[in-house]
Each structure stands twice: as C-alpha cells, then as structure tokens.
Amino acid sequence: MVPLGLEDLRRMQYTIVLSMLEYIHHSMLEISDSVFETIIKSSMPTLVLFSGAWCDVCKKLVPVYENLAPKFIGYTAFSMVDVDSCPETVRKCSIDIVPTLLMFRNGIEYGRYSGAI
Numbered sequence: 001m002v003p004l005g006l007e008d009l010r011r012m013q014y015t016i017v018l019s020m021l022e023y024i025h026h027s028m029l030e031i032s033d034s035v036f037e038t039i040i041k042s043s044m045p046t047l048v049l050f051s052g053a054w055c056d057v058c059k060k061l062v063p064v065y066e067n068l069a070p071k072f073i074g075y076t077a078f079s080m081v082d083v084d085s086c087p088e089t090v091r092k093c094s095i096d097i098v099p100t101l102l103m104f105r106n107g108i109e110y111g112r113y114s115g116a117i
Contacts, residue, residue: 029079033088039079040104046077050093050100052084057116058099 031039031048040046049065051058062080069078083090083098093102096114103111 029077031079031081031086031089033086036081036086036089036092037107039077041107042077042104043106044077045075045103045105045110046079048079048081048102048104050081050083050090050095050098050102052082052098054084055098061099 029039040048049062051062053059065078065080072078081089083095093100093109098114099116100112100114102109
C-alpha cells in the first residue's frame with residue numbers, strides 16, 4: 001500500500017466537501033476557517049453571510065437568510081461565517097462590517113453587500 005501524499009489528502013477533502021454540499025446545499029452550512037476555501041470553489045453559486053452573535057442586525061437577518069435556503073435548492077448554496085470564530089476567513093475576505101453577504105462561484109467573488117439592509 002502506497003501512503004497518501006498531501007495533494008492526495010487535499011483532493012480527498014475537496015471531494016468530500018463538494019459531495020457534502022451537493023446533499024445539504026438546501027441547509028444552512030456554517031463554515032470554519034479550515035473549509036472556507038474548499039466550499040467557495042464549488043461550481044454552484046455560494047452565498048456566504050458573515051455575521052456575529054453580538055450584532056442586532058444579524059440577529060434579525062439570520063432567520064430570513066435561513067428561510068431562503070430551501071427555496072433555492074439546486075441553484076445556490078447558503079453558508080454562514082461567524083466572524084468571531086473564523087478570524088482568518090474574515091481577514092482573507094476583508095470583512096470590516098457585519099452583516100456582509102458575499103456571492104462566490106468557482107472561488108471567485110461575484111457580489112458583496114455590507115451593512116444593514
């Protein structure tokens with residue numbers, strides 16, 4: 001048996017996360033720093049909400065966002081990032097205000113909306 005290399009492990013992780021997205025894209029997926037890059041590389045458009053538990057606007061927006069996810073099954077994956085739990089992702093995406101919504105497809109950011117709606 002040949003041991004797996006780092007590239008093999010990354011390819012496996014990517015495949016697992018994409019498979020997971022295909023089956024649960026209708027559900028809310030909370031993203032961590034370790035899987036953010038893999039999730040946004042999906043060919044399915046991925047909407048990511050950056051929020052914080054301390055943010056009053058976020059508290060009102062999150063239930064609406066969660067209710068939208070089932071309406072877009074097969075079209076868009078809905079994900080959330082807690083800004084306090086994922087500092088690396090917040091830094092990479094230049095998030096300086098919450099709530100912030102980002103739209104990704106194939107790892108490319110296609111849209112951004114920040115602040116109260």
